[in-house]
Amino acid sequence: MPDGVWSKCEGCRRIVYAGQLADNLRVCPHCGHHSDLTAIERIDLLADPGSFVELDAELTSCDPLRFVAAKAYVDNLAEARERCGLAEAVLCGRASISGHPVVLGAMDFRFIGASMGSAVGEKVARAFETAVSERRAVVFSTASGGARMQEGMLSLMQMLKTSAAVRRLAEERVPYISILTNPTTGGVTASFAVLADVVLAEPGALVGFAGPRVIEQSIKQHLPKGFQTSEFLLEHGMVDDVVPRGQLLARVTLLIDYLTGGGGEAS
Amino acid sequence: MPDGVWSKCEGCRRIVYAGQLADNLRVCPHCGHHSDLTAIERIDLLADPGSFVELDAELTSCDPLRFVAAKAYVDNLAEARERCGLAEAVLCGRASISGHPVVLGAMDFRFIGASMGSAVGEKVARAFETAVSERRAVVFSTASGGARMQEGMLSLMQMLKTSAAVRRLAEERVPYISILTNPTTGGVTASFAVLADVVLAEPGALVGFAGPRVIEQSIKQHLPKGFQTSEFLLEHGMVDDVVPRGQLLARVTLLIDYLTGGGGEAS
């Protein structure tokens, strides 16, 4: 399919012209299907133009276990960096959203499934620490396949590291809003992603702990339609709302406004 | 049935001699059925002999609404006082349990179903306040049919009053152990009874919010066997343990010991 000209919608299988899709924030104009965004597109969606200044841009993963499977982990990393133009699977930085100073984070699923290894965990923890010291609200768009198994236990421990960082933020009463996007599973869901004061999700996103295939293997039956979608989570009380991409900026702005006012007059 | 000689067990319908029943803490030697105890029996079960000193013994209910139904509330009160030899449906006092100084409370179901009106709420709140100021652990045996409707909204507000009193106790990190006995329902269950650090229940006790008849009327079907028993609550994660009466003193003693040590050496 010639890239950049037209594409087939994953939701309704209809043909959508690229320009039209881009104008519509990559939401299908026919069926409302939300296509995945890159980390940079996520930041552009929310940050005031030109306001994003990346933190820890130089911080990258290593290969402490010299992990080799079908491919060597170092080659996975090199290939992902090359293809995505990113040092790692997460971008964090200072930014402003509708004038509010924030720390803004976004994950990029193209980068080894936005899995969380040492570098992702470290960048996330530092982002929360910056937010504490500068009393900036945190807004985080998550996407992840889970922990980065190529870094073994070092990767698992990032769940605890990032959760502890959120706890410190919460203790200082600095607001945190997370946006769960397709897909967010495993160790990222089960750590900083869901520990926000307000958890939003994009329509139709797959969000859960265990992946659907793992569950199907475990229970030896097919999963019901709609299982582990944003809408399923809303019904089960796990997210505050499912927000279409076109309304996300307005909603996040309003939420920051409520949570940073300290009970005073509306701005 | 000639009182004090023999009685028919409500659990197994067998005849039990009164002396045998009394020796066995009023637990049926045949089937283990736990008969209801009076407030004084409850205190005797736990307090070191002679250690109980009642608080607010003079504090009694009034009839602020001049409530009259089948009987006038004032007559209910007079009759209950006469029959039970108690000023109200709850006894609270200082005591020691296996040497530990505590505030000990016990409710008496014979007194208008141990319902909670202004006087019960006041006595319970004062008991928790005494525990805070003297840093005594609280041990409370509950039994109640709920709020005392003859005092209307004054009665409902006692739920909030007693819950707020428990919150202050919790804030001061003073331990609180409750023992749910048959029956504990309505406003007492839904306030101080279940807010303890450790919640124990006697075997087979009926414990819940709505009474079984109310639920049956609401859902128009019969309730499953064992519904709202202590064992049901244990299975549903609501109580820490179901403890037979014969083991209660030892268990409560051990728990006080754990929760008052402040992490030091065992005494």
Add this chain to the structure above:
Amino acid sequence: MRYRHVLDFERPLVELETKLEELRSLDLAEHPELLEEIDRLTQEIEALHESTYSDLSAWEKVQLSRHPDRPKTQDYLETIFTDVVELHGDRLYGDDGAVVTALATIAGRRVAVAGHRKGKNIRENIARNFGMVHPEGFRKAMRLMRLADKFGLPLVTLIDTPGAYPGIEAEERGQAWAIAESLALLGGLGVPVVAVGIGEGGSGGALAIGFGDRLIMLENAYYSVITPEACASILHKDSEKASEVASCLALTADDLLRLGIADEIVPEPLGGAHRDPAPVFQEVRERIVSVLDGLAGVPAQELVEKRYERLRSIGVIDESAG
């Protein structure tokens, strides 16, 4: 005027009004003798209207408080608040439709709002379980309370429930535990709490979010330790005696004011808030704002202490002797 829902005690009035409408629909030029009859009937209706609504019994107020057309929590959210952001779920089990939680703005002041939520029709009422709360509803409200406390947002609660739902699953998931924890949390919130009784105040399910530093009651709202029907069924084995029992339970706004539980009463138009909601919304808004302004800047610890003292003072006891 047609009423969609007619309460028992309104029936004589509605019959006269129907008759009047019929007369008016006739050609009066052909029947000039009817003019007098219409005049007479109009006066009669006016008098009956006054007598029907001006001195309502407790039971009549209970009926009014349950009127299907009566303004509901959702109406208040849509009229007296702006920038409403609804927050869903308890993060534990579900999202109870019988409770709504939101961040909202009232006359420029940012607050958190929790309310019981009844529907206006069968479809809505099924989704919202007729405003009868399950444990996950109380836990949803607790999440909002913690958020309000954390970020210094005053809490406004809107009370309108027949009570906590009495059902098997509600008991299984700890109905009593959820209510008790909610009460303890409410007692310790370090932000101003304003509760408004807008309709039914059914027992523990109402109380779980239904008290604060100030309790405002609508004139025809009730708040009771038990529903009159349930009380009659226990005391008289006859739920038909509800009307008799209702006046004993001290459940009207006036009773609550007298007992020192409610602080102020918002008057309703004759016949109830649904006859002309706009001034009621206006008045409720002003009262809430006035309470919020009065409590603005009070330190958290002082709010908690004062609320506890207020609670401690409720009740009538005798300490003189047994």
Add this chain to the structure above:
Amino acid sequence: MRYRHVLDFERPLVELETKLEELRSLDLAEHPELLEEIDRLTQEIEALHESTYSDLSAWEKVQLSRHPDRPKTQDYLETIFTDVVELHGDRLYGDDGAVVTALATIAGRRVAVAGHRKGKNIRENIARNFGMVHPEGFRKAMRLMRLADKFGLPLVTLIDTPGAYPGIEAEERGQAWAIAESLALLGGLGVPVVAVGIGEGGSGGALAIGFGDRLIMLENAYYSVITPEACASILHKDSEKASEVASCLALTADDLLRLGIADEIVPEPLGGAHRDPAPVFQEVRERIVSVLDGLAGVPAQELVEKRYERLRSIGVIDESAG
């Protein structure tokens, strides 16, 4: 000696041992020529025993960690602790049999204990879901953690789970939410926390209660970001390659020590802790007590800060350039 359960890599050894027993059961007075054969076999077994167990691969250790006869959390509760008071339930939904929470005494020191709980037979394992935790299990552990924090009781955790349960209901009730909240809580406890890896350490379900101020690993316990089988199934579409993958994942006690995650290793008898549990219990008890004594009296805030610094130091990154 008969083994109830024989692991794959133990099979050659067990075959020889079985043969030796058969020989010994013969009448040696009638067959004196067998004495020499018995001697030879005994030596061969000794050598094979040594070589089988002395340099176990990661995969062999994983198998040992799962051995049905291996001492479980319940065994530790019964041997190294006294005055155990089990506390049940999460006060929200249920009482997960896959997690045990208790107050207990160890060498005279009062502590709180949380552990994953596997069974020793099918019946127990069904009740305990093979140690695979549902959200209510994590919430049960959280209740204990809060109790420990409130009353200043050090927390001891015993890690032994294949992982959090991957099932429909677990997801419905917020498996990820329960784990995440448990992690945040663990990070902020103002009491000493000692974690002991006694068997399986399966991913997030292990981590939720599986870290603290000190992590003690049994020699043959493992702790892994993913089970070797699941990892092999993802990387090679072939769960049979688990043995190969196991050695890449850095999941053994030695690996964890090298990576700065574990602090100390408790040696096991050749063949695993189940061959001779008594000295293992003894050693684990001493190690826990020693950690508790080392941390006694440290102020809550300092414990939390140090734990955070410890966590912050875990990971290998490059900051020099992209």
